[in-house]
Amino acid sequence: MFWNEKIECMPREELRKLQYEKLRALIDNLYANNAFYRKRMDEKGVKPEDIRCLEDISKLPFMYKSDLRDYYPTGLFTVPNTDIVRYHVSSGTTGKPTLVGYTQHDIGYWSEALARSLTSIGITKDDIIQVSYGYGLFTGGLGLHYGAEAVGATVLPSGTGGTERQLELMKDLGVTAIACTPSYLIHMSTIAKKMGVDFRRDTKLRTAILGAEPWTEGMRRHIEEDMGVKAFDIYGTSEQAGPMFTECMERDGIHIPGDIMYVEVIDPETEEVLPAGQRGELVVTMLQKEAFPLVRYRIKDLTYIIDEPCKCGRTSPRIGRITGRSDDMLIIRGINVFPSQVEHTLMQIPEVGDQYMIIVDREGALDHMTVQVELKPEAFSDKMEDMMELKRRIEHEMKKYLNIAVDVDLKEHGTLPRFEGKAKRVIDNRVM
Amino acid sequence: MTIITQLSIFVKNEPGAFASISGILKECGINLKAFNIAESSGFGVLRAIADNPKEAYATLKDRNIIVKLTDVIAVPMQDQPGGLYEVGKVFGDAGINIEYAYAYAGVKGPAVFFRVDDPASAISALEKEGFRTLSESDL
Numbered sequence: 224m225f226w227n228e229k230i231e232c233m234p235r236e237e238l239r240k241l242q243y244e245k246l247r248a249l250i251d252n253l254y255a256n257n258a259f260y261r262k263r264m265d266e267k268g269v270k271p272e273d274i275r276c277l278e279d280i281s282k283l284p285f286m287y288k289s290d291l292r293d294y295y296p297t298g299l300f301t302v303p304n305t306d307i308v309r310y311h312v313s314s315g316t317t318g319k320p321t322l323v324g325y326t327q328h329d330i331g332y333w334s335e336a337l338a339r340s341l342t343s344i345g346i347t348k349d350d351i352i353q354v355s356y357g358y359g360l361f362t363g364g365l366g367l368h369y370g371a372e373a374v375g376a377t378v379l380p381s382g383t384g385g386t387e388r389q390l391e392l393m394k395d396l397g398v399t400a401i402a403c404t405p406s407y408l409i410h411m412s413t414i415a416k417k418m419g420v421d422f423r424r425d426t427k428l429r430t431a432i433l434g435a436e437p438w439t440e441g442m443r444r445h446i447e448e449d450m451g452v453k454a455f456d457i458y459g460t461s462e463q464a465g466p467m468f469t470e471c472m473e474r475d476g477i478h479i480p481g482d483i484m485y486v487e488v489i490d491p492e493t494e495e496v497l498p499a500g501q502r503g504e505l506v507v508t509m510l511q512k513e514a515f516p517l518v519r520y521r522i523k524d525l526t527y528i529i530d531e532p533c534k535c536g537r538t539s540p541r542i543g544r545i546t547g548r549s550d551d552m553l554i555i556r557g558i559n560v561f562p563s564q565v566e567h568t569l570m571q572i573p574e575v576g577d578q579y580m581i582i583v584d585r586e587g588a589l590d591h592m593t594v595q596v597e598l599k600p601e602a603f604s605d606k607m608e609d610m611m612e613l614k615r616r617i618e619h620e621m622k623k624y625l626n627i628a629v630d631v632d633l634k635e636h637g638t639l640p641r642f643e644g645k646a647k648r649v650i651d652n653r654v655m
Numbered sequence: 656m657t658i659i660t661q662l663s664i665f666v667k668n669e670p671g672a673f674a675s676i677s678g679i680l681k682e683c684g685i686n687l688k689a690f691n692i693a694e695s696s697g698f699g700v701l702r703a704i705a706d707n708p709k710e711a712y713a714t715l716k717d718r719n720i721i722v723k724l725t726d727v728i729a730v731p732m733q734d735q736p737g738g739l740y741e742v743g744k745v746f747g748d749a750g751i752n753i754e755y756a757y758a759y760a761g762v763k764g765p766a767v768f769f770r771v772d773d774p775a776s777a778i779s780a781l782e783k784e785g786f787r788t789l790s791e792s793d794l
Contacts, residue, residue: 605663632697
């Protein structure tokens, strides 16, 4: 099923031609009408006419998160304020929040992208979608809301919180799909168990659209086994508009519609563009964005490009699962550690539940990392020896995978914090 | 078989954790005859002999407490020097490994609860040497 088959299945050469035309028009316009972009391009000695093919995009200067902060609030907007129909403010995962403005057209391509994505995972007008992302300044709630309405599905705009009530509504209304953070869905599952609600028996929930924070394949397996749903990864940041790109039914990477966003992956050190398949930092250029254009924006998300055609028939490039954001990287005793690596390791261990916290301290001159791990109730043993063995086994796995010594604290089920929005699983107590 | 059912309760190893679990035991009306606490960094196990273990187990489970039922044996012994040795020798001679043990100053005289790998063979080894083991009604 396609939402916009002509674009989604456009032959690659034709798509590249379309991308080039859009890019060139964008650059021509920015260079002529926007002081910021003209200055940056002049500094790099590049003129719009130097962009003769799609690959020439690598001649253009990068945009950085610091630019968004430096020009806060509306310094990078390229339309009069009267053309802005909405603002969102980034959730500020790192540093100061950024303001994003949208024209009517911007809201349109965002909803269009989501309509394509939702259709690709089998959502139709017959579905009832519970949008349990935060509504308001965060892009998740309203974004999914508009996207789901575009395909004609019924939206239950429940937002975050009030989990018991959300579960009641899910049951009573026969909700078939949910969009939220993976951590919120896990929280829901815990509450459901306390309420005696069995997702398979008592609900019609079959699809989960999960994102806004990095999560792993292990977490996907866990959620699917626990709740009997098919879980799909969704990607999209507020700078790009909001969550909008998902995997298709094949679940082999996230489709990036070529007419909406052009993706490159670079080596963060050398800033060289990397070939498909090589992991690096994602760089995005929005091809339809009006209010707040992004050209070669260093989003800092870490991934790789999948260029082979997808079995689903869509010709767009795909990106692999986001394994983290280079800003999330912890440097522990000089070794780079991503929270996603910790999660990946934990999810391989059958006794481990679905909640964990990473705590970093400095003891004297040394960094020290502790991972608090909730155990599944059945993993608890009366024998101290078994428990110590389990603790050592988890520590050993961590050491093997992360290359640093980690202290593991076993915690009983239900004692670590639950998150309704984005999970905050890292506490860094080091004073830099 | 005179197996005693023990409650094994997972508790945090931090200030207030014991108050919290004992408060729950109070609220649930669970009376303990004997208990012991084993601890490690971060977590501990409260092992307890309750009046009605199966009922206590269900009540605690409903409160989302992590609890398990464990088989232990209770051996009465002489309240004098050497009492413990007599029992210990039986286990040693029979090659029975004791995982943990704790004492109980019972109403009908002292006893020790033992957790062993194989309670059945421990009981038969004790009986061969003229020791008896207590049943729940003896406690």
